[in-house]
Amino acid sequence: MRRPPPESIPVTLYNRVLHLLCTTSYEQRFWSICSAVLHDALKRLDPDRLGLQLSIEQCMAPAYGNVVRCLRERVALGTPPWSEQVEQRGRFFGAESLAGFVTSIGRQYTIVNTNKGHRLPDQLPEHAMSAVASPIMYVDRVAGCLLAVSTQPGYFRHSALLELIGSYALLLVLTFHPEDFYELERIELQLMPSFQVQRSYLSSIQQRILALLKKAALDQHPLSYDVAEQHALWQLEEELLQLWTPPSPEA
DSSP, X not given: XXXXXXXXXXXXXXXXHHHHXXXXXXXXXXXXXXXXXXXXXXXXXXXXXXXXXXXXXXXXOOSSTXXXXXXXXXXXXXXXXXXXXOEEOOOEEOTTSHHHHHHHHTSOEEESOTTSOOSSOOOOOXXXXXXXXXXXXXXXXXXXXXXXXXXXXXXXXXXXXXXXXXXXXXXXXXXXXXXXXXXXXXXXXXXXXXXXXXXXXHTTHHHHHXXXXXXXXXTTOOOOHHHHHHHHHHHHHHHHHHXXXXXXXXX
16 A cells, blocks of 8 residues: 655755755755755655656746746656656756646646546656646746656645645755746746657757857857856757747748
8 A cells, every 4th residue: 555645844854955055066056955855755755666756847047038938857856667866857848838837827736647638738758647746936936846747647636745745846946046036927938849859959959069169269259168058058949949930921
């Protein structure tokens, strides 16, 4: 029989996260705290190792204008059939996804069974039979969401489990910087293509970064790696969004 989830996050995790917050460099904060939180959450949310994956989706900083047009998956951790190592990810989520929907409305939302009719598009990974997403919010601004998916239909039925997932999302606020949070009015997500379509684009990210660094050096305006990476991600975002742009009518 499936064991009930604990009622709250242990104090030891709060202490560890606060220690990391105070001792980890600005650049390493996200990875260090996310890794600690996801490992603890996975152990408590799936003690019987039935198959659960946790991932963090972050709002993409606006490249043009003042609105967030998509989310980007940053890290993920799971129990089989998903990877048991914390992985850096790069897939994009838009208005077609559960992650995008929750980020847009600023409230937790659950899909009890992916095989039963629900009107919400989900863009969930293979093997997912149920899912829940909780926004990562600071006051009235959002940075993204924590997405949990299970191989078991109905896994997220119990309110105690949903409250615990919401508590982990609250703790993840500490992984982000103030500029990573956006007012809900600025979340105007567009449609993103499927993960299968995205794969070939995402495989080019390193080549794009290197090309930007080389061009900047030749122009005698060198860029840092982080800046070049952000520009490469903006290129990818724009190209993926264009895949959904309807063709212009013939004159």
